[in-house]
Amino acid sequence: MTNADLQVYTRYYGGNNVSAINIFVREDIVYPVMYRLRVEAGVEDMSGNATTEPYEVNFVLDLGFVDVVTIDNFESGIANWWVPQQSGTTVGILTDTTNIFSDGTIINHGSGSSKSMRLDYGWDLNASEWLIREYYGATPANFGVGKWIQTYVFGDGKNNKFRFCINDAGPGGHEVSPWYNVNWFGWKPVYWEFQSGTGTWIGNGSIEYPLSFDSYQFSYEQGNQNIGTLYFDDAKVLCWCDAGIKEDVSGIPMFTIWLKIIQIRLTQVRLSTLVYLQDQQ
Numbered sequence: 001m002t003n004a005d006l007q008v009y010t011r012y013y014g015g016n017n018v019s020a021i022n023i024f025v026r027e028d029i030v031y032p033v034m035y036r037l038r039v040e041a042g043v044e045d046m047s048g049n050a051t052t053e054p055y056e057v058n059f060v061l062d063l064g065f066v067d068v069v070t071i072d073n074f075e076s077g078i079a080n081w082w083v084p085q086q087s088g089t090t091v092g093i094l095t096d097t098t099n100i101f102s103d104g105t106i107i108n109h110g111s112g113s114s115k116s117m118r119l120d121y122g123w124d125l126n127a128s129e130w131l132i133r134e135y136y137g138a139t140p141a142n143f144g145v146g147k148w149i150q151t152y153v154f155g156d157g158k159n160n161k162f163r164f165c166i167n168d169a170g171p172g173g174h175e176v177s178p179w180y181n182v183n184w185f186g187w188k189p190v191y192w193e194f195q196s197g198t199g200t201w202i203g204n205g206s207i208e209y210p211l212s213f214d215s216y217q218f219s220y221e222q223g224n225q226n227i228g229t230l231y232f233d234d235a236k237v238l239c240w241c242d243a244g245i246k247e248d249v250s251g252i253p254m255f256t257i258w259l260k261i262i263q264i265r266l267t268q269v270r271l272s273t274l275v276y277l278q279d280q281q
């Protein structure tokens, strides 16, 4: 990387037939400053296929953040989290390959993190239903009137399923987010805006306050690889503020981030991790 006008930290993650570069911003990006990400031409993959055109995207934050409630940043380890087998609703796993660990290597460099949580999963191909309820056993903080729940997920690109589960005050006592297919490799912020709709599990499908955190949940889809690893960091709730990224805005950016990479995909981001990049071969 050259000519970085904004303090960033770039990290390469190599995987099996897939790799990722994540850019962690060391300064808060702020509304309404416009930023530009520029990827120079001439980047090659392992087969020598070089890009011939630079790639640029201009973006701004939609709005700033107002209030954040931390659920768990994993800095104190994972003693508050049950192992997957402890939950009676976990089903369809290969128990010998399914576990959680505290990890100090794959971490969210955008938040000053030194620890994350690693989940190794193995799905039993002979089962007919698959669910891991990765239960948060601590007395969870009340969300108040939080609007978003967010966590950083380091995906393995195997397209298996992840969702949030929260406690609510309605029938069944729980609501879940829609499923997210983990089709990315590297860090990505995953968020659920409660008012955007729920998934289907226990509960009536409407959000009834007060809310608190219950679990991360996972499932399997036939045809996908059944063994993999995910990492989690910085689970939090963002209260009554709307924040996101608007891409391709016009105007003159105040800051430019210059990069060399092969393929790029800019997703919506939250807080200080600015840009998520993925190289899908």
Ligand SMILES: [Ca+2]
Pocket (backbone or CB within 6 Å): 073, 074, 075, 107, 108, 113, 114, 115, 116, 233, 234
């Ligand atoms: Ca952490």
Ligand SMILES: [Ca+2]
Pocket (backbone or CB within 6 Å): 168, 169, 170, 171, 174, 175, 203, 204, 205, 206, 207, 208
């Ligand atoms: Ca409900």
